[in-house]
Amino acid sequence: MLAKGSEPWLFTATFITALFAVLSRAMNSSHLNHVAYIAMAMTFFMVLFFRDPERKVEVSDTYMISPADGTVIDIRGRKICIFMFLQNVHVNRAPISGKIREITYKKGGYLPAFCKDSERNERNEFIIHSKYGDVSVMQIAGTIARRIVSYSRVNDNIEQGQRIGMIRLGSRVDVTIPHDFEIIVRKGERVLAGKTIIATIKK
Template identity: 90%
Template sequence: MLAKGSEPWLFTAVSITALFAVLSRAMNSSRLNCIAYVAMALTFFMVLFFRDPERKVEVSDTYMISPADGTVIDIRGRKICIFMFLQNVHVNRAPISGKIKQITYKKGGYLPAYWKDSERNERNEFIIHSKYGDVSVTQIAGTIARRIVSYSQVNDIIEQGQRIGMIRFGSRVDVTIPHDFEIIVRKGERVLAGKTIIAIIKNDRDF
């Protein structure tokens, strides 16, 4: 399955590949043939990057799950920062069930998303109102990324693990954890969106 919002990129890559394949055959040009192979490799990369595998999500009020695939690069107080490398799935999911209270998009720069100065980068913040209070999920564009895609709207009722958006290419997702939960992931740990438990209810360790 391919990610929603990836169609223009894939169409462009396939069109360029087809064009150079036809030209290289018609003109019998080794140079055009090489370009066609490069375009084919690019198309393969696009398909790999924009993959969106189905995942069985075990919905529960007793824990929060990762909103993104990637590596935990920092934990700042109640905020977990997850960096998505190019090989990671870039579709983001709701870490907890609730109602989308607010979505705030801000234009900005494109510093590497793992830098602290990336607070100035292009970003899209979801405020999810859950039974435990508001949870912020912030999509932050990186050096290559130039487009944040939102799948949800204000007032949408979303279920834990539901797809809420995507960031094209390398990027970061930050999520705030309510005080009712204890953070159980550690810096450097790899996580999967909709699968990895990142926090559990403080009084419910034996879920």
């Protein structure tokens, strides 16, 4: 399955690949043939990047799940920071069920997403009102990723694991954990959106 909104990107990449392939044959040009192979590799990369595999999500109000694929690069108090590498799936999912109370988009710079100063970058914040209080999911753009996409809207009722948006070409997602939960992931741990449990309800 491919991510929502990927069609124009893939169509353009496929068209360019086909164009150079036809031209290289028509003109018998080795240079154009090389360009066609490069375009083909880029098309493959686009398919890899825009993939959006189906994942069976076990919905529960006793734990929170990761909103993004990637690696936990920092835990600051109640905030978990997840860095998404280029090879990761870039579709983001709801860590908890609730209602989207607010979505705030802010323009900004494009510093590396793992830097502390990246909080000045382009970003998009979802405030999900859950039975345990408000949960913030912050999408932060990086040096390559310059397009944050939101699938959900204010007042949408969302289920844990539901797709809420994506960030194109690698970046970071921060999620705040309510005080009713205990954080169980550690810095350096790899996580999967909709699958990895990052916090459990306190007993």
